[in-house]
Amino acid sequence: MLTRLDLRGAGDALAARLPRPQAASAPPVAEVQALLAEVRTGGDAALRDLTRRFDGVVIDDLAVPAEELATALASIETELRTALEVAHGNILDYHQAQVGPEVVHKGNGISVSELRRPVDRVGLYVPSAGAPLISTVLMTAVPAKVAGVPGVALCSAPGPDGRVPPGILAAAALAGVDEVYRVGGAQAIAALAYGTDTIPAVDVIVGPGGNRVAQAKREVASTGAVGVPSSFAGPSEVVVVADATTPVEWAAVDVVVQAEHGPDGLAWLVTWDEDIADAVTAAVARLVEASPRRAQIESTLGEGGYAVVVDGPEEAIAVANAIAPEHLELMTADPEALLPLVRSAGAVFCGPWAPASVGDYLAGPSHVLPTYGSARFSSALRVDDFLKHIHVISLDADALAQAGPHVAALATAEGLAAHALSVHLRMETIGPSGPAAGPE
Numbered sequence: 001m002l003t004r005l006d007l008r009g010a011g012d013a014l015a016a017r018l019p020r021p022q023a024a025s026a027p028p029v030a031e032v033q034a035l036l037a038e039v040r041t042g043g044d045a046a047l048r049d050l051t052r053r054f055d056g057v058v059i060d061d062l063a064v065p066a067e068e069l070a071t072a073l074a075s076i077e078t079e080l081r082t083a084l085e086v087a088h089g090n091i092l093d094y095h096q097a098q099v100g101p102e103v104v105h106k107g108n109g110i111s112v113s114e115l116r117r118p119v120d121r122v123g124l125y126v127p128s129a130g131a132p133l134i135s136t137v138l139m140t141a142v143p144a145k146v147a148g149v150p151g152v153a154l155c156s157a158p159g160p161d162g163r164v165p166p167g168i169l170a171a172a173a174l175a176g177v178d179e180v181y182r183v184g185g186a187q188a189i190a191a192l193a194y195g196t197d198t199i200p201a202v203d204v205i206v207g208p209g210g211n212r213v214a215q216a217k218r219e220v221a222s223t224g225a226v227g228v229p230s231s232f233a234g235p236s237e238v239v240v241v242a243d244a245t246t247p248v249e250w251a252a253v254d255v256v257v258q259a260e261h262g263p264d265g266l267a268w269l270v271t272w273d274e275d276i277a278d279a280v281t282a283a284v285a286r287l288v289e290a291s292p293r294r295a296q297i298e299s300t301l302g303e304g305g306y307a308v309v310v311d312g313p314e315e316a317i318a319v320a321n322a323i324a325p326e327h328l329e330l331m332t333a334d335p336e337a338l339l340p341l342v343r344s345a346g347a348v349f350c351g352p353w354a355p356a357s358v359g360d361y362l363a364g365p366s367h368v369l370p371t372y373g374s375a376r377f378s379s380a381l382r383v384d385d386f387l388k389h390i391h392v393i394s395l396d397a398d399a400l401a402q403a404g405p406h407v408a409a410l411a412t413a414e415g416l417a418a419h420a421l422s423v424h425l426r427m428e429t430i431g432p433s434g435p436a437a438g439p440e
């Protein structure tokens with residue numbers, strides 16, 4: 001079930017010997033481009049046709065009425081509503097803590113301040129075909145709302161009854177989502193990016209998805225149609241680092257957890273204890289055989305499931321850094337000792353009592369995390385992903401008198417005469433006692 005990799009003694013060649021799925025190996029570029037073009041030219045009619053083709057349902061109204069959201073929230077089971085409210089509170093508190101005072105910097109007479117302005121509209125993509133990701137609603141909508149985005153729209157594929165799953169609608173109501181549309185897949189990304197008669201275009205699109213959705217976001221972002229955070233939020237990933245103290249069944253289930261999401265993901269165990277590698281591999285096989293999502297798990301583990309044996313803790317973290325996984329679990333006797341070695345991961349979970357599933361639902365940070373190695377240069381979804389930072393620069397005459405010669409020297413070196421002239425003209429009006437005359 002888990003392919004064994006023995007990397008003991010690999011030394012500096014360790015990273016080069018690591019297999020992993022590559023997002024660029026076979027991206028559905030042509031297929032996605034055709035879908036995007038179809039929606040861009042066909043609008044609402046194309047969305048209905050694509051929903052019939054891909055989701056097998058015929059829908060009339062793309063928009064979900066607001067009262068349907070309110071009804072869903074009022075009708076859900078008490079246990080689920082309480083869980084949603086706890087998760088919402090934790091996520092809200094965490095993201096509110098990210099909002100600090102606006103930056104003001106002064107030096108050499110130059111004042112630089114920073115305006116933070118939310119984008120006007122955000123599109124949330126919430127997968128629902130494989131499993132209705134209720135939690136993703138909160139994980140995307142809450143940071144957008146904290147940022148102050150005035151218009152938050154959500155797209156999710158309809159089920160066989162033509163409706164968006166009620167749990168998603170309930171979470172949308174709780175989080176204050178403004179609009180919900182029953183459309184999924186790459187066609188939803190196209191609608192959010194380009195706009196249709198029913199779905200107004202947005203400025204930023206966030207949310208996880210499969211290969212088509214991830215590629216669609218890349219395509220629309222590459223043309224400047226819409227902003228997409230730099231992380232690649234694709235199929236789910238986990239690397240579990242274990243030692244002789246790790247409870248075998250706990251490590252095994254945590255390897256399986258992220259594989260539940262389906263194909264193209266990654267689920268690795270990394271250890272320097274061969275007995276643990278054997279025991280966890282056997283436990284994973286037992287769990288998979290009994291799982292109601294056996295097909296999805298086997299699909300992931302068949303291509304991206306590995307049990308890696310290394311020389312020691314440092315080599316284990318070197319493997320993790322090379323993979324740069326979405327989720328990194330340090331299920332060792334002293335996980336905090338390994339933290340200084342971690343350089344690339346979407347989220348780190350320390351100790352046996354901190355499974356990634358807690359982060360998936362209610363720890364506070366968004367579970368929209370970088371995958372396919374994009375944790376090397378990007379991070380979890382944050383409030384800043386919905387904000388524009390606009391700097392404001394102010395100088396008086398004395399400050400320009402000091403800065404002007406340096407500006408002119410740099411502009412002249414670059415061959416940009418007008419840049420130099422813009423400060424020379426102002427400096428000519430500045431005498432020993434200040435400017436002769438200010439601008440009219």
